[in-house]
Amino acid sequence: MAELTPAQIAGLKLxxxxxxxxxxxxxxxxxxxxxxxxxxxxxxxxxQKIKTVTAKTLVDLCEHGFVERRNLTDDGTTDTYGITMGGKIWLLQNK
Incomplete structure (x- = not known):
């Protein structure tokens, strides 16, 4: 089971x-x-403040397999990211 920081958990919820x-x-x-x-x-x-995620947190979530690139363009800095099934399951188990 992966341990996530509070910033990573907030990014996963976002x-x-x-x-x-x-x-x-x-x-x-x-x-x-x-x-x-x-x-x-x-x-x-x-x-109300707009909730954002930093690029470092997004990379950390990708390394755990909780977030993935959607369009797979040439440049990862302009691509969209979405939650994976693994990320959804982690959130269900760790409320």
Missing amino acids: ARDGDLYPQAAGKWTHENATVTYAKTDRWKERP
Whole structure:
């Protein structure tokens, strides 16, 4: 069983929600990610931070086999990544 850091677990959960696309400054997040607002805020809407994964965390998840490239283009820095069945099973076993 692979031991993951909290940042890797957060990245795996983010990949579970959808494919990860490259963004600026070596970050990866969902395609067309925008700032969202808290619906439960009583007084005013507060912006919620866009969740991202660093390139290093993404490489670590690929080495464990929990995330894989989708399109297999020539350059891995511009390709999309998605969660594998192994990643989904790891999340189910380690909530």
